[in-house]
Amino acid sequence: MTCDNEVPVPAAGAPVRRRRFLTFLVAAPVLTVAVPGTAEAVIPTLPQPAEILDLGDVLILAGTPTAGALAVLSVGEDGVVTLDLPRAEVGQGITTACAMLVAEELDLPLGQVRVTLADARPELLMNQLTGGSNTMRSVYGPIRQAAAAARARLLAAAAEQHGVEVSGLSTRDGAVILPDGRPVLYGLLTSAAAQLTGVFAAQPKPASEHRLVGTPQSRIDARAMVTGQFRYTLDQDVPGAMPTVVRRPPTINGSVKSVDSAVARAMPGVLAIGVVPTGVAVVAETFGQAMAARDALKVTWNPGTIDALSDKEIRAKLKAATLPFVVPPLLTQHLDMEFDFAFVSHAPMETNSAIADVRDDRAEIWAGLKSPIVARQTIAAAIGLPESAVTVHVMQGGGSFGRRLFFDAAIEAAQISKALRRPVKLMWSRTDDMRHGRARAASHHKLRATFALGNVLTFEHRVASVETDFRHGLGEVLTATAASLPVAGNLSFAQTVFLTTCKVPYNFGVVTSLLNEVPLRMHTGSWRSVYSANTRGAEEVLVDQLAAKMGKDPVAFRREYLKTARQRAVLNKVVAEGDWGRAMPKGFAQGIAFHDEYKSCTACLVEIDARDPQNPRVVKAVIAVDVGRPINPRGLEAQMLGGLTDAISTTLRAGLHIDKGLPLEGSYSQFHYARQKDTPKDVRIFVMPATGEPGGAGELGVPAAVGAIANAYARATGVVPRSFPIIFPVDFEPFPR
Amino acid sequence: MPTYTFVVNGKPVTVDAPADLALLWVLRDKLGVRGPKFGCGIGVCRACTSHLNGAEIQPCVTPVAECAGQEVTTIEGLASGEDLHPVQEAWLEQDVAQCGYCQPGQIMAAAALLRTKKEISDEDVDRIANVCRCGTYFRIRQAIKSAAAKM
Ligand code: FES
Ligand code: FES
Numbered sequence: 001m002t003c004d005n006e007v008p009v010p011a012a013g014a015p016v017r018r019r020r021f022l023t024f025l026v027a028a029p030v031l032t033v034a035v036p037g038t039a040e041a042v043i044p045t046l047p048q049p050a051e052i053l054d055l056g057d058v059l060i061l062a063g064t065p066t067a068g069a070l071a072v073l074s075v076g077e078d079g080v081v082t083l084d085l086p087r088a089e090v091g092q093g094i095t096t097a098c099a100m101l102v103a104e105e106l107d108l109p110l111g112q113v114r115v116t117l118a119d120a121r122p123e124l125l126m127n128q129l130t131g132g133s134n135t136m137r138s139v140y141g142p143i144r145q146a147a148a149a150a151r152a153r154l155l156a157a158a159a160e161q162h163g164v165e166v167s168g169l170s171t172r173d174g175a176v177i178l179p180d181g182r183p184v185l186y187g188l189l190t191s192a193a194a195q196l197t198g199v200f201a202a203q204p205k206p207a208s209e210h211r212l213v214g215t216p217q218s219r220i221d222a223r224a225m226v227t228g229q230f231r232y233t234l235d236q237d238v239p240g241a242m243p244t245v246v247r248r249p250p251t252i253n254g255s256v257k258s259v260d261s262a263v264a265r266a267m268p269g270v271l272a273i274g275v276v277p278t279g280v281a282v283v284a285e286t287f288g289q290a291m292a293a294r295d296a297l298k299v300t301w302n303p304g305t306i307d308a309l310s311d312k313e314i315r316a317k318l319k320a321a322t323l324p325f326v327v328p329p330l331l332t333q334h335l336d337m338e339f340d341f342a343f344v345s346h347a348p349m350e351t352n353s354a355i356a357d358v359r360d361d362r363a364e365i366w367a368g369l370k371s372p373i374v375a376r377q378t379i380a381a382a383i384g385l386p387e388s389a390v391t392v393h394v395m396q397g398g399g400s401f402g403r404r405l406f407f408d409a410a411i412e413a414a415q416i417s418k419a420l421r422r423p424v425k426l427m428w429s430r431t432d433d434m435r436h437g438r439a440r441a442a443s444h445h446k447l448r449a450t451f452a453l454g455n456v457l458t459f460e461h462r463v464a465s466v467e468t469d470f471r472h473g474l475g476e477v478l479t480a481t482a483a484s485l486p487v488a489g490n491l492s493f494a495q496t497v498f499l500t501t502c503k504v505p506y507n508f509g510v511v512t513s514l515l516n517e518v519p520l521r522m523h524t525g526s527w528r529s530v531y532s533a534n535t536r537g538a539e540e541v542l543v544d545q546l547a548a549k550m551g552k553d554p555v556a557f558r559r560e561y562l563k564t565a566r567q568r569a570v571l572n573k574v575v576a577e578g579d580w581g582r583a584m585p586k587g588f589a590q591g592i593a594f595h596d597e598y599k600s601c602t603a604c605l606v607e608i609d610a611r612d613p614q615n616p617r618v619v620k621a622v623i624a625v626d627v628g629r630p631i632n633p634r635g636l637e638a639q640m641l642g643g644l645t646d647a648i649s650t651t652l653r654a655g656l657h658i659d660k661g662l663p664l665e666g667s668y669s670q671f672h673y674a675r676q677k678d679t680p681k682d683v684r685i686f687v688m689p690a691t692g693e694p695g696g697a698g699e700l701g702v703p704a705a706v707g708a709i710a711n712a713y714a715r716a717t718g719v720v721p722r723s724f725p726i727i728f729p730v731d732f733e734p735f736p737r
Numbered sequence: 738m739p740t741y742t743f744v745v746n747g748k749p750v751t752v753d754a755p756a757d758l759a760l761l762w763v764l765r766d767k768l769g770v771r772g773p774k775f776g777c778g779i780g781v782c783r784a785c786t787s788h789l790n791g792a793e794i795q796p797c798v799t800p801v802a803e804c805a806g807q808e809v810t811t812i813e814g815l816a817s818g819e820d821l822h823p824v825q826e827a828w829l830e831q832d833v834a835q836c837g838y839c840q841p842g843q844i845m846a847a848a849a850l851l852r853t854k855k856e857i858s859d860e861d862v863d864r865i866a867n868v869c870r871c872g873t874y875f876r877i878r879q880a881i882k883s884a885a886a887k888m
Contacts, residue, residue, distance in 0.1 A: 090836055091834075091835035091836025091837065091838075091871050092835070093835070218829065218832040219832060219834060221834075221837070222828070222829050222832060222833075222834055222837075223829060224837075225834040225837030225840050225841075226812075226821070226825045226828045226829060226833075226834065226837075226840060226841075226844060227772075227812065227813065227815075227816060227821070227825065228771070228772025228773075228811065228812030228813045228815075228841045229772075229813070230837055231771070232774075232838065234771075234775075235771040237769070243762075243766055268738060268755050269755075285766065285767075286754075286758065286762040286763070286765075286766035286767060287762050287765070287766060287775070288758045288759045288761070288762035288766075289755070289758065289762070291778070347870055348836070348838075348870055349774070349776050349782070349784055349836065349838040349839045349868065349869070349870045349871075350774070350776075350836070350838045351775070351776070396836075397836065398774070398836045398837070398838030398839075399835075399836040399838060399870045399871055400836075401870075427775065429778065430776065430777040430778065430779075430782070634832055638832070638835055638871075638873070638876070641872060641873065641875055641876065642835060642871050642872040642873070643872075644872065645869075645871075645872020645873075645874060646872060649872075667777055667779060667781050667782075668776075668777060668781050668782045668868045669779075669781040673868060673870060674872070674874070675866050675867075675868060675874075676862055676863050676864075676865050676866070676867075676874050676877065676878070677863040677864070677866075679872075679874040679875060680875065681859050681875075681878065683875040
């Protein structure tokens, strides 16, 4: 039986039902000047846009018209239930969490659920985008409803087959249990269930009856991974698809002027060489031979698009683009701070890769894709085929961190396959992945807080960032939901994303956060937590300094100004478990920070060893996390651990230097993502009990950890970091361009 | 092209390949052994980590000629049939993998370490330089300790 969710799908163009709160518009904040002497309690802050409607809500809203068609479940005659999930798994654990939802609703052992990643399904419109920490939030309802509907059908089939009433039946362990206690396996009922006509409305179980959801489970694909059996894109055999690499220009977006391939062509194993828009493609019998021939090509290049720019100029542009504060520092005491954040490579372990088989009348693509519908459209246009002739298979990816929202390897593979008239297996080198891949945009931050008589009166944050590319489908989502967006005025996509993702969790009186972007023609992309790692990280550093200036302990200060009891509970948890304030030897210190996004919140307490300020190590981390309703606490802890490692890396040592139009870093020996020796020997993660609906989790772990590490470093060394990563020399010989 | 004969995961193989072709590509592209992963090709990320006569190597920087007559073990050959190696068991117990891409290399590095050392200190673990971009390091640490305790 194959059963789409039986919730009717509204016709395209049908109005999206608005939730009551969506009509809330936030007017431009009105500046109020507090009169000294009247401020006694903390001054409440008006809700910021992200508190009214965050980016995850926006994605859910855009997906609502097709939510009923989201989950495609099939019950096999072998009793295995398969969920074809229109999302991308890249390590974040959604396939396991979704399998748990199915198993829960159908009363199945978890091992009997299989999750496959759906091909691009254009009928889902905007509901096949994996981003914004949105998967569990957006599928929690639809998957449970689909599974409940499937269960209702299986019950009805059993009732009919055995001449009993549905009310006398129950389900357990993958079987319908008859009134006399005999089990009838789902596999034996599925074809009868598929024949039934009629509507089988069914309500999912209430959360109070969950037995699997909310319990720690291991990844469903873990065994395949630890035995080397797991197949990533390049581990597949597609007939005729041979190893392919590309020789790329010496600067970003350069193009081929001339090629001399005589030597390369004569090298062993070389099968084909051809010019494509991004460089020169080489196909060979093995990747080793393809790379050797690539290096033997003699190519001259046309200039790129940012050849004159290096970090210094980019930083100056950002500084100049930072919008002014509104509040003059008159009459009140104030604290101003500025911060810089470098570009950061996504650098997933699996480099950009794709398989493409383009024929005259059709094309088939395999790649790790978080936005496959837009990928399909773009690829079809790039190779001149109708969309309907292009099949896009979504492969499980070896990491993403935002990277696989873009499909540049998939387009390139399709272009090469078309140009060379043969299927290709394209792999980017690590150097190309870092230099010509995408990066988190560099940003400059200016913050000002004013205070008087023990109260924070205003808090302003001005962010200037190199433009982040959102042309992977999010733009369409924002356009489609524009009427509901809680931001007034004619804002750019980027400003809308900024305002629907970043919010100050404190009652700091009048709060304004503004983003201004500097467009540079280079390759950027959202990097786990989009703007929040930098924006909220910087704010948490300022919070510590503000507390000090106002004569308060960082924890007591945060407790006082956090907005809700739920937030304070998370903070209190790390304070208690991490033994906040314990005496530390010289050169060691604790640091703490808090973050709230996508209906979830977290606090992080770290201990740092910065006896050598140039060689610090986070030695312990205590994290508390409240995601509203954890589906798989074990997977959630993994996400928080990953976020912590990302924060350790980007705060202390990992970034990209841009030199004359190209990142200098070309390998993990140069881009200093943390290794084992850089990470804590003691990590404790506390998942708070379920209280509501699932919130976001995938990106949540980064911002608080950034703040906590920077604050710990400041306390240990006495130097408040202003530029990230903190330790950022060019300590390597760059590869030739 | 020269021919090389060696053993991969217990089975003798013979391949035609240039002497300097990296073992990684012989394994992946000629023999279809896809467990060892490419992450850098220059011996830095260690995603390809496998064993040569039981000791850790990075096949991306090991010329195939050096393997002639030797015994290569990749992640696929670490278990004995359905019986997982204790390191693999520990990886499952700690649910280490996120995207999983680095984990064959991590496991092979840990297994090589545990062959030479029974008592594992934090400093030993720190010396494992395999990159995990998903940041699973703490679980790797716990898994190695757990495997060491059981071996
Ligand atoms: S691929 Fe072998 S060490 Fe990176
Ligand atoms: S699990 Fe993804 S790189 Fe290690």
